[in-house]
Amino acid sequence: MKKNVLIIGAGGVAQVVAHKCAQNNDVLGDIHIASRTKSKCDAIIASVHDKKAMKVEGKLEGHALDALDIEATKALITATGSQIVINVGTAFLNMSVLRACMDTGVAYIDTAIHEEPNKICETPPWYGNYEWKRAQECEEKGITAILGAGFDPGVVNAYARLAKDDYLDKVTDVDIVDINAGSHGKYFATNFDPEINFREFTGVVYAWQGGEWTVNKMFEIGKDYDLPVVGTRRAYLCGHDEVHSLAKNMDGADVRFWMGFGDHYINVFTVLKSIGLLSEQPVKLADGSEVVPLKVVKACLPDPSSLAPEYEGKTCIGDFVKGMKDGKERTVFIYNVADHKEAYNEVGSQGISYTAGVPPVAAAMLVASGEWDVKKMANVEELAPKPFLNILNKIGLQTCIRDENGERELHFD
Amino acid sequence: MKKNVLIIGAGGVAQVVAHKCAQNNDVLGDIHIASRTKSKCDAIIASVHDKKAMKVEGKLEGHALDALDIEATKALITATGSQIVINVGTAFLNMSVLRACMDTGVAYIDTAIHEEPNKICETPPWYGNYEWKRAQECEEKGITAILGAGFDPGVVNAYARLAKDDYLDKVTDVDIVDINAGSHGKYFATNFDPEINFREFTGVVYAWQGGEWTVNKMFEIGKDYDLPVVGTRRAYLCGHDEVHSLAKNMDGADVRFWMGFGDHYINVFTVLKSIGLLSEQPVKLADGSEVVPLKVVKACLPDPSSLAPEYEGKTCIGDFVKGMKDGKERTVFIYNVADHKEAYNEVGSQGISYTAGVPPVAAAMLVASGEWDVKKMANVEELAPKPFLNILNKIGLQTCIRDENGERELHFD
Numbered sequence: 001m002k003k004n005v006l007i008i009g010a011g012g013v014a015q016v017v018a019h020k021c022a023q024n025n026d027v028l029g030d031i032h033i034a035s036r037t038k039s040k041c042d043a044i045i046a047s048v049h050d051k052k053a054m055k056v057e058g059k060l061e062g063h064a065l066d067a068l069d070i071e072a073t074k075a076l077i078t079a080t081g082s083q084i085v086i087n088v089g090t091a092f093l094n095m096s097v098l099r100a101c102m103d104t105g106v107a108y109i110d111t112a113i114h115e116e117p118n119k120i121c122e123t124p125p126w127y128g129n130y131e132w133k134r135a136q137e138c139e140e141k142g143i144t145a146i147l148g149a150g151f152d153p154g155v156v157n158a159y160a161r162l163a164k165d166d167y168l169d170k171v172t173d174v175d176i177v178d179i180n181a182g183s184h185g186k187y188f189a190t191n192f193d194p195e196i197n198f199r200e201f202t203g204v205v206y207a208w209q210g211g212e213w214t215v216n217k218m219f220e221i222g223k224d225y226d227l228p229v230v231g232t233r234r235a236y237l238c239g240h241d242e243v244h245s246l247a248k249n250m251d252g253a254d255v256r257f258w259m260g261f262g263d264h265y266i267n268v269f270t271v272l273k274s275i276g277l278l279s280e281q282p283v284k285l286a287d288g289s290e291v292v293p294l295k296v297v298k299a300c301l302p303d304p305s306s307l308a309p310e311y312e313g314k315t316c317i318g319d320f321v322k323g324m325k326d327g328k329e330r331t332v333f334i335y336n337v338a339d340h341k342e343a344y345n346e347v348g349s350q351g352i353s354y355t356a357g358v359p360p361v362a363a364a365m366l367v368a369s370g371e372w373d374v375k376k377m378a379n380v381e382e383l384a385p386k387p388f389l390n391i392l393n394k395i396g397l398q399t400c401i402r403d404e405n406g407e408r409e410l411h412f413d
Numbered sequence: 414m415k416k417n418v419l420i421i422g423a424g425g426v427a428q429v430v431a432h433k434c435a436q437n438n439d440v441l442g443d444i445h446i447a448s449r450t451k452s453k454c455d456a457i458i459a460s461v462h463d464k465k466a467m468k469v470e471g472k473l474e475g476h477a478l479d480a481l482d483i484e485a486t487k488a489l490i491t492a493t494g495s496q497i498v499i500n501v502g503t504a505f506l507n508m509s510v511l512r513a514c515m516d517t518g519v520a521y522i523d524t525a526i527h528e529e530p531n532k533i534c535e536t537p538p539w540y541g542n543y544e545w546k547r548a549q550e551c552e553e554k555g556i557t558a559i560l561g562a563g564f565d566p567g568v569v570n571a572y573a574r575l576a577k578d579d580y581l582d583k584v585t586d587v588d589i590v591d592i593n594a595g596s597h598g599k600y601f602a603t604n605f606d607p608e609i610n611f612r613e614f615t616g617v618v619y620a621w622q623g624g625e626w627t628v629n630k631m632f633e634i635g636k637d638y639d640l641p642v643v644g645t646r647r648a649y650l651c652g653h654d655e656v657h658s659l660a661k662n663m664d665g666a667d668v669r670f671w672m673g674f675g676d677h678y679i680n681v682f683t684v685l686k687s688i689g690l691l692s693e694q695p696v697k698l699a700d701g702s703e704v705v706p707l708k709v710v711k712a713c714l715p716d717p718s719s720l721a722p723e724y725e726g727k728t729c730i731g732d733f734v735k736g737m738k739d740g741k742e743r744t745v746f747i748y749n750v751a752d753h754k755e756a757y758n759e760v761g762s763q764g765i766s767y768t769a770g771v772p773p774v775a776a777a778m779l780v781a782s783g784e785w786d787v788k789k790m791a792n793v794e795e796l797a798p799k800p801f802l803n804i805l806n807k808i809g810l811q812t813c814i815r816d817e818n819g820e821r822e823l824h825f826d
Contacts, residue, residue: 188688268688275601275713277713283713285709285711296696297688300696
């Protein structure tokens with residue numbers, strides 16, 4: 001049984017995490033938020049109080065922290081008495097925060113894979129380059145470290161496990177589909193930091209097919225998916241974190257990740273990339289000074305958090321899991337539909353931040369209760385999926401299924 | 414009778430001017446090239462010697478000059494004994510170079526209208542904001558100042574005058590059409606300095622119609638033109654220098670300028686402009702530093718002079734002049750077709766630079782011979798067109814006509 005949560009980061013996802021921790025602080029205890037910029041923590045805290053989100057009276061405090069500084073992070077963990085760290089800062093921080101948790105003996109939860117600033121799209125499986133190198137040490141020390149516990153990766157990993165446990169005898173294909181059918185009303189914007197967002201798409205695309213890693217180019221392979229609520233949408237084979245753990249944990253099934261893009265997004269992306277404006281390498285201007293083009297593009301685009309008030313429409317994210325059941329081929333689609341406007345009304349963030357920020361709080365609640373306090377490093381599909389999906393049903397992300405019997409909610413009480 | 418030429422500028426157009434002056438140095442005398450960066454003058458001089466372009470033995474020298482410095486320019490004019498200045502530097506220099514010519518009593522020729530760096534698309538007629546304010550003083554002092562003597566403005570002004578003199582009793586419409594059907598093989602590039610190039614299209618579009626200035630947006634009005642050699646091409650109503658003098662000098666006829674753009678160019682331009690990347694106003698980066706997005710785009714795009722070796726295809730630029738002849742409606746199309754590869758083989762520049770750089774040399778030859786040494790300020794349509802077009806026929810830009818009798822060359826000997 002663990003309690004008291006330290007949230008690392010103060011962006012759009014951290015705002016959702018803070019609100020959801022506050023709504024469940026009877027289970028989670030004290031809440032602390034740490035970011036390089038303390039004023040961003042304070043703004044989140046003000047927003048939590050505005051919405052009267054604290055379930056019971058309790059601590060909610062902000063702290064200035066450079067989370068690359070392991071000793072400073074350890075000191076803050078100790079000073080705040082935190083037993084669970086939810087890392088939703090930039091992807092460059094994971095290994096430092098994980099180290100601090102391992103050294104202080106507390107639980108670690110994140111929502112995205114570690115990245116190094118100067119490297120794009122490393123050798124698969126990506127987890128093997130960083131996090132999994134600490135797995136043995138976590139087990140020896142009894143450290144609970146839950147990797148990729150956002151929506152995708154995270155909830156979609158639990159969906160894959162649920163399909164394998166309950167709906168199929170043997171899984172042959174996992175196709176994760178992420179569609180944002182919402183509209184922010186701007187000419188062009190990214191849903192999170194443009195620097196991190198574009199990095200996802202400027203490298204090659206890895207999938208796990210036929211027992212090996214396959215390589216494609218971004219936007220090379222597209223497919224129309226007919227989905228609940230959002231209708232028919234075109235999605236493209238992309239690289240994504242969860243492919244790199246499911247490839248290991250789904251008994252050899254093919255694993256692919258598909259993200260929906262409209263023609264307009266692809267066009268803008270293609271123009272910017274072709275001209276060289278998405279490059280993370282500096283160019284020299286006529287006056288001799290140097291500047292990184294991607295940073296200029298970022299400065300010209302809307303701040304992702306500014307999109308929330310006007311964002312409308314829904315997201316649909318889920319897994320098509322295909323295999324054999326009772327000797328016959330079967331496909332189930334397990335999914336969630338979220339609404340941008342409802343997310344904004346509840347926690348002041350748009351739907352993309354909401355779907356990413358709610359699941360790590362559910363994971364923290366399961367660590368607090370002991371159900372997921374597994375004393376080792378684990379990806380989400382290695383953990384019991386029903387307690388996780390059960391909490392998500394109750395705190396804002398309903399799991400649904402579509403199969404030969406139609407579409408319906410799934411309940412796990 | 415004047416001689417000895419000082420060329421201001423050392424870009425792609427200046428290279429053409431230098432080659433053409435060298436090929437006609439029996440008429441023009443000494444040739445001097447001045448630029449802020451003397452090494453660029455030296456490169457042009459080396460190219461002239463490579464091609465053995467000097468018709469007779471004579472002076473060809475480079476000089477470092479900041480042409481915004483009027484006293485320095487006057488000193489160079491005097492020191493070199495130049496009696497004709499061809500200004501093909503940036504459009505920001507015109508008024509300084511013109512002043513230096515007026516003070517030293519020498520002839521001035523340019524190819525584009527004056528611009529101030531921080532102003533885009535000023536009140537029409539554009540010449541009224543700068544050059545024409547010096548017209549009275551030029552006349553009083555007997556200074557020959559020929560404005561806009563490139564291709565467009567320049568040759569197209571002479572075409573309009575020729576149509577009015579020889580082919581129509583009354584002109585009602587002048588539609589200038591500029592089509593570059595060439596291909597440089599790059600994803601995207603501008604044919605001259607991106608900073609100046611994009612400035613032409615980021616403001617509003619002025620045309621002279623029905624006796625008044627009309628205003629449209631860029632790419633708002635498109636029209637398919639069926640043209641000699643290049644075939645059917647889509648052109649868009651644009652703002653351009655020559656509209657602003659022809660509006661005054663064509664007895665009230667409508668004057669419009671149309672430039673051809675492919676869908677790809679328009680798409681890239683629209684994406685960059687919509688995101689704010691064509692802005693000349695600085696944006697603040699995440700680290701607090703400031704940078705002008707347009708300068709970063711310029712740094713990412715190919716250097717226009719680098720396009721020349723691979724440039725293939727043709728340009729077609731001309732005037733559809735419509736009016737009444739012998740009581741009936743008549744339209745003539747007077748035009749030139751130029752070839753990128755031929756231009757490169759002759760003078761080491763692409764076709765766009767070639768069509769812009771040959772005409773001011775023809776104008777200089779007419780000033781040297783006295784025919785255009787008019788001792789006042791003049792736009793090209795105010796001068797006798799046939800001597801100008803006759804020289805152009807001989808030095809690389811053949812005038813053609815298409816009318817009810819078909820397509821044919823025009824000769825003026």
